[in-house]
Amino acid sequence: MPIKESGTQRASHLTGPAVQRTDYGLHLTGAKVWSNLYQGYF
Numbered sequence: 001m002p003i004k005e006s007g008t009q010r011a012s013h014l015t016g017p018a019v020q021r022t023d024y025g026l027h028l029t030g031a032k033v034w035s036n037l038y039q040g041y042f
Helices: 002-041
Strands: none
């Protein structure tokens, strides 16, 4: 288990920034979509 955890930590350390950027982009896109939906409904 410790070996698998360290491998996962190493991978997450390398891919962390890219994943965070992607999540941030998705969050902004989702907020834009929701604001459009709310404007359409209300």
